[in-house]
Amino acid sequence: MREPLISVRDLQVHFHTHAGVVHALNGVSFDLYPGEILGLVGETGCGKSVTGLALLGLIPPPGQVVGGEIRYRGQNILTLPPAQMRALRGGKIAMIFQDPAAALNPVFTVGEQIELVTRRHRRMGREAARRQAAEVLRSVGMPEPERILDTYPHELSGGMQQRVMIAMALSCGAEVLVADEPTTALDVTIQAQILDLLVDLKRTRGLSILLITHNLGVVAETCDRVAVLYAGFIVETGPTGAIFQSMKHPYTQGLLAAIPHPSSRGRPLQAVPGTVPDGLQLPPGCLFHPRCPFAWDRCRQERPVLREVADGHQVACHLYAGEAER
Amino acid sequence: MKVWEYILRRLLLAVLVIFGVSVVTFFIARVVPSDPAALWVGPRPSPDQIAAARVKLGLDRPLYIQYFYYLGNLLRGDLGVSIKTHQPIVRDLRAYLPATLELVLVGMAMAVFIGIPLGVLSAARRNRFLDHFSRLVAVASVSIPTFWLGLLLQLIFFGQLHWLPISGRVSIGTALYRPIQTVTGFYLVDTLITRNWPAFRDALTHIILPAFTLATYAIGLTIRMTRSTMVEVLQEKYIVAARAAGLSERTILFRLALKNAIVPTLTVLALSFVYSLTGAILVEVIFSWPGLGSYVTSAIINVDFPVIIAVTLVVTVFYVLINLVLDLVQVVLDPRVVLK
């Protein structure tokens, strides 16, 4: 059995706002193995971005990790001293964002931005950093990397900007890439190119990618495994094939049933009737029970835990609890 | 290439502005009910003396002719003669302008080196101790009356601690034994290039209190302006991305964020600079600083119009130039800004 590179267990994140405590993550658990793409899917506001930021130790205030752990190569990074966490960020774990135009600093050239990152993590001179920057741009399929180094972000197209982001993320040899909706802001053909690039990086570099998306078409095409997030809680996780063919959780079933036709691919998930619970006031028991067609008494009282239903396929639902328990 | 074209165009425009200002001030000076000829002659003049002065000053000629003479002199670098002191104004300016510029520049440097870091750090530590502290500093520095602060500083640093001199640009000892050779008129510069170290030290200690007194208002503005733009910039996605790339907080704040946030602060500083050229009168009086503010104030009291016009023109030139520099700096800082 391979060792996971990243292993998240029962992660809980609260935002302490004026309105009260927002329960953003309520027990997120998943593993990310070397050289795989794990899709993290769920409706808007379910905590995908917060999960991604947590892997880099970047939960914005007033957010706070209140429970659980995140292990990178066995080491719990939540307890790392800030300096070591900073070395990990960009050095081993990197992140790219939905809107590359906003994620690149408008007043520095592409080269300056990449070099700043490379020189932060590796001791090297200006010249070497520049050569390395050009090299990493070439490796993400950027034509004329030397010229691109001297351009400003606004002079590039959206797809190029995202390539620059990926280049920057990988410029220090990151092993894990958190990609938060990396293609949502791009048009469809560019979207496909960026996804191809990610798959390519996985194959050639053995990069592990947490691909955050609400586009199930993207998941089907690129991900090895999928984790389904609902109200800050992982309800189902397993190999992409298993999830698409024999999904177990009522929420996942609803999600997938909501894609009636390939043409609806790319629409945001609006799957199941009802609304996502308010993070300020979570329902007791199974978080999904107010919307679940199968809910019964036990669902209203007891929170289900993830249980293995098939090889590598786990579901958190009382329907699949062992016969004896049920 | 485009940049030079732009600068040239702006400079031509500047000449027009300066011309316009000269016309306006000149004619305002002539419609105000006061008689330059009488002022020129001095107290209790006889009618003959006034008539003679009128001819000497060219006041007997039509107004537009007077203006063309004035303009002709101006183009030759002659700003005229003070009606009150009968001194060439250019000579006065050569003494007062460097004194003021030196004071204001040192003051602005203080605003930059105190105000910007405080603004940046209070944005970064929003609503924490440093932020509250710097808010207090900012509010105090824009609301404390200048004369009161000046006197207070004199009381503390001269009266109690005996650390700094109370007034003037240099002490009498320096003037007598280590006289400063005037090259630029900026004492700090002149003493440096002539390697007159004791005089440099002396000039430096003299400028600290008045420059700080002058700078307090600008420091307060700089803190608040920097903080508010930085707060906005720090919420940008590229800041999160920079953190995600593991860059240090110092690099993020003072390099990546500040470059995006600096322009409004520079604008505030530029305006303070221009304002201080003539607005530093209180500071100049309290610290006996021989500057433009005192010069123009006494000119106003004496209705000494050639001086008022000349100082107005000088300030206009600075205003126009500073704005040009500000625009160019903006282009250098932000590639998305296009010159129009």
Ligand SMILES: Nc1ncnc2c1ncn2[C@@H]1O[C@H](COP(=O)(O)OP(=O)(O)OP(=O)(O)O)[C@@H](O)[C@H]1O
């Ligand atoms: N700065 C914040 N302050 C308060 N609550 C927050 C903050 N950021 C996130 N949250 C809470 O955390 C929850 C999860 O947010 P998150 O951004 O992770 O959602 P998401 O799944 O990425 O949604 P989307 O698909 O819209 O990007 C939200 O419902 C919100 O209530």
Ligand code: SF4
């Ligand atoms: S635990 Fe109960 S409420 Fe929750 S998904 Fe399963 S059946 Fe539905």
Ligand SMILES: [Mg+2]
């Ligand atoms: Mg999100």
